[in-house]
Amino acid sequence: MPYGWALPFVLLPLQPAWFAGVVAFLGALVLLFRKEQLGFARPFLLFALLGIASQLLVPEGIQGVPPLPNAGQSPQTTNLIPPHGLYDLHGWNHPDGPGPRAVRLADGFFRVTRVHPATGRPFTEILSDRTYPLKVGEIYTQSFYFRHDGDAIAFDFLFTTKRGQFGVPAKVERLPGGLKRAHASYQAQPGDEALRAIDIYNLRGNWTYMDIGYAQLEVGPAPSPYTPGKAGPGRWERVGWWLGTALLGLLVMAGAGFVLRRSGGLWAAWGVLLGLLIHLGVGLAQAYPNMAQRIAGLSENPNLYGAGAVMSVLLVGLLSRGWPGLLALVAGSGVVALSDSRAAWLGLLGGVVLWVARSGFRWGHLLLILGGALALYFWLPSSLERLATVFNPDYFSNRSRLEIWGVAWRAFLERPLTGIGIGGFQTYYLEHAPPNAIEPTATHVHNLFLSLLAEAGLLGLLGFLGLWGAVVWRMG
Template identity: 45%
Template sequence: FFMNKWYPLEPGKTYTQSFYLRHDGREARLRITFFTQRGHHPVPTQKELVAPGVWRVWASYTAQEGDSAVRAIDFFNEGGDYTYLEVGWPQLEEGSRPTPYRLGPTLKGLEWRLGWWVGAALLGFLVLQAGVWLLRVVPPSVVAWGVLLGMLAHLGYAGWQWLEAGPGARAAGLTPQPNFLGHGAVAAAGLVWALGGRRLGGVALAVAAATLWLSGSRTAFWALLLLGAAWGWSLGRYRWLALGAGGLLAGVALAEPELLGRLAQALTLDSNAQARLQFWQVAWQAFREHPLGGVGFGHFPLYFDLHPPRGAIEYSPGHAHNLGLQLLAEGGLLALVALGLWLAGVGWALARRRAWAALTLLGAVLLLNTTDFTFFSAWVYYPFLLAVAGALGPSANSHQAPIKPG
């Protein structure tokens, strides 16, 4: 396993490798091999039953001259009546017996952290430039129609998923999980409005609302309300009619909350919401301990497991579920200030161009990231950048043939 992972050894010292094992048979005979620069060194294993059907397996080895590092756990199959094995929680430590399992400081280096930022910035830049080029050769309304058709196709697939799973299920569509589906629907609706105008934008908002209902994403629900309210206000003399219709729908939802499904719990402090509060607490703690550069991108889950709050509801969260706290925890003030300056510049430029649809989308995207962390995800980041390209790039008439001199 993990053949590119090596750990230092000191000749003359004894080391123990251990892991937890589960299998579907009555017996599994294994031999751990300590693979060093001198080759394989198989050692008989010992095991202890720690839970029904789960064993702690370990073996010890004394490093010899020429053994400067050992590869991550390898073992040889010595027979048994099982058809599969499950191996987890490996540990390498000094001594002749294993100690209780504990997470190790496997933090990535500074070069990996810089690579993450460079990659995110480069991909965003490429999408922005591609959007500027695309809108030079294709009318923005045509692009908006294409996105809207994609939203309809995605809605159909998510609806099929929901019907297959049954009432109460949450659809994910073509995304990894339901929250991405809801957040992506909001971002796509804002993009259609920014490129295709109010009429197409209204249709996209309706499609996004249906998609959002299938996803059950409560944060996306509030972002869609913001986007819908801004769209209704943009209708000029019809704004009060649109906002009145929205108020009527809100009244129906309050009277019949079951129509909203999971969205009716948008203000409920359930276990998911309480877990997020714990994530924020640990993220703030990580920032206070490492205020300038954070603990490193990708390291918040490990930091959380090393510093769990009392009565933790969830372990190993993928992120802090908040854009600002995520950046503070993993990148410190440098990361938050850098992104803040960029967003402020984009917002100022959009306001100067009076690109209200794209500016509202920026606000919706930030609202999406108050209780989640999807800003840099393709379903949110790229639609937002394409909307910025449409607002700050060439005008909608740039696809027309240029006037020849003379």
């Protein structure tokens, strides 16, 4: 039953991680019991060695905060708040809602004004929106260093959990150099689950601004000397990530090849197509009755929904000729239209070219494609309007991407051989984003090659290109 071996391919458009898990397990069995030759072992080994080398050469602590004067270090302390944990610090009051983000100062502090700069109304609360998990029964202490103008200042800490809000008066310690340190403690109760920190309210005194920095959330009844929180994955975590990625990829290739040889390309193509049709149905169910919103299907976000469909269309086109490729192109167009992803629209052009090249050009094909494009135009005209913004340099999304890419390029230029370390871009961007950035935070680069250059340098990029160059060569 060759079609039975094609069933794992149904998972590929729906949940790529599930597909990878299934075929990687089969790949492990193949390596253990069948002793089949692995054609991609050397490219994956090169990928792993170059990637691991890049991570071993990245210095620890490449991101962080300036050293805090008049404070020691406590290696026994685990600070749950990372160095970038105050970048979203802001004031709040009920009429205005959240105020603008605090202004980061050169010495690692963040300045928050007493009143909203636009309305002049005083803030009733100053907080970061980040949350941290709690364990029932543990005593947690949140603390920070601060300075201010005026003669008097007082406030309470607000321990906001899923169970409610609990105020605790702040204890303030005076330090040399005009610094102060405030702290308060709270014991986690059943149902709390997570804590929002830093969070203060009941603001009192004659001050007009407060500089807050070096925040700490730790387990214990009193604050210990400040220790920077974890900025990102450590060296050996990064090495493990790269090694695990290489091993998982090798097992996926082995398992997928094993299944593909038994199902044949045509049945595998029908399996991918079936998964794509199911995903299209999920998207249509999410879209009804409101067709204005962008749809994510079973993916994490609309962009992944659209990009995954494009990859499925291309895969079906490579595995088969004729009707499967045409149906995949039609179904993929529907998914891309629902996702409203500009990159997916552009990638879909590659699916059209591949299908025409594999099936041979016919005028009926051209009419079918033009008819589909016309139907999409009347079905979701906003999608084509959004696609046109790709060429608009003033579109906010394009400008934000350029800002993010500029920061990524700066990271690469600082360490061109190794990059700043896998998983380190979020912190790096927070520290190097331009003033008044369109996106105050960026968790990733929005460009695969720039991401590799920024986080793994030339070594990581060479490993990646070597691996996929071998894949393309083998497919040819």
